[in-house]
Amino acid sequence: MSNFVSLKRCFREPIPEIFDAARYLDAAVSAHLRGHNNVAMELFALASDPKVWAWTDSVWGKNSPYVIVKKQPNNVLSEKIPSRMPTSAQKAELHKRDGFHCRFCGIPVIRADIRKIIQKIYPTAVQWGRTNASQHAAFQCMWAQYDHVVPHSHGGANDLENLVITCAACNFGKMEYTLEELGLIDPRTFPPVKSTWDGLERINCL
Numbered sequence: 001m002s003n004f005v006s007l008k009r010c011f012r013e014p015i016p017e018i019f020d021a022a023r024y025l026d027a028a029v030s031a032h033l034r035g036h037n038n039v040a041m042e043l044f045a046l047a048s049d050p051k052v053w054a055w056t057d058s059v060w061g062k063n064s065p066y067v068i069v070k071k072q073p074n075n076v077l078s079e080k081i082p083s084r085m086p087t088s089a090q091k092a093e094l095h096k097r098d099g100f101h102c103r104f105c106g107i108p109v110i111r112a113d114i115r116k117i118i119q120k121i122y123p124t125a126v127q128w129g130r131t132n133a134s135q136h137a138a139f140q141c142m143w144a145q146y147d148h149v150v151p152h153s154h155g156g157a158n159d160l161e162n163l164v165i166t167c168a169a170c171n172f173g174k175m176e177y178t179l180e181e182l183g184l185i186d187p188r189t190f191p192p193v194k195s196t197w198d199g200l201e202r203i204n205c206l
């Protein structure tokens with residue numbers, strides 16, 4: 001018997017439907033910017049794929065089979081560092097460094113502010129209710145988060161070196177556990193994904 005446990009890049013490999021949904025969203029924004037609002041509306045609706053919703057739920061939901069915690073006996077909890085969300089300046093710096101992809105699983109991400117702009121223009125195609133079940137599957141899955149790699153409860157700092165851009169599933173699945181407890185590789189040991197995906201930010205430049 002070996003104690004070796006293979007480390008993972010992320011809780012669950014992304015499914016192809018997530019990248020399909022991102023292509024629909026990207027095409028929807030392009031259609032919107034050309035004034036083709038009906039096409040945009042159809043594409044936004046098409047991106048809300050139940051398979052994408054199920055992927056997110058399988059990671060951040062209760063009793064996820066993908067989030068397995070192995071408590072480390074010698075972890076020292078720290079309560080000295082107050083929990084703080086990154087400032088908007090820090091968030092802008094993080095996007096400059098990481099782009100618009102999750103540093104763990106690599107999927108495209110979209111800032112909540114961008115989602116809210118689109119929700120206002122296309123309220124029927126982009127629904128965002130209070131419950132997980134009533135939120136647009138693609139915007140939920142790709143909801144940009146700012147994750148403390150070392151959690152506050154373990155002494156993690158609020159500086160940029162300890163922060164990475166993640167998707168919703170990777171961030172909420174991680175909770176307050178350490179990478180060691182979750183069997184995850186430190187995402188900072190891999191470069192950010194480079195791509196043409198702009199997080200749909202161009203809708204904000206009208």
Ligand SMILES: [Zn+2]
Nearest residue numbers: 102105167170
């Ligand atoms: Zn992720």
